[in-house]
Amino acid sequence: MEGMKWISSSIDRISAAVGRMVSWLAVTMVLVTVYDTLMRYFFKAGSIAVQETEWHLFSAHFLLAACWTLLLNGHVRVDLFHARMGPRQKAWVDLLGGIFFLVPFCAVVTWASIPFVYDSWASLEGSSDPGGLPARYLLKTIIPIAYVLIGLQGISQIIKNFLILRGKEIES
16 A cells, blocks of 8 residues: 555656646746737737747646646536535546546547657648747647646546545545
8 A cells, every 4th residue: 555655646746846847837828928919919010939839838838737737636527416425436436537537548648649749750840830930849749748647647546546445545
């Protein structure tokens, strides 16, 4: 049991560290968006690269913060039933959901995204828009990384729910 607790805690620390790091992307995204808005509406000087920077920052933030959101139990769920369940029932639902849905979905997305990312790197893909950002392959690389992190956090959640069912809760 101690080994399982250590694995779960280690994954939780990774997710929390990634989440804290990428939280700064939200601040950066706001600053870039304010700059873009001021330039477009007050100075009539828009930029495709600046707009794409906003999208890239949002995408990276959304994908990479997902593991932290899972750690904090912040993902949207249908609470109509879950809220009325006791701790053991919730643990069963979350354990089975993690085993049969979350982790397999993350594995499939990771596996399916590898050729997509490989092709992007092989051509050093950039924006198709004139004046756009040159390194779109870097953004696409975030997809498998993010889903590996979400899958790992899913494994941590599975371990925690298993321990709850065994009567040995873990502190995050």
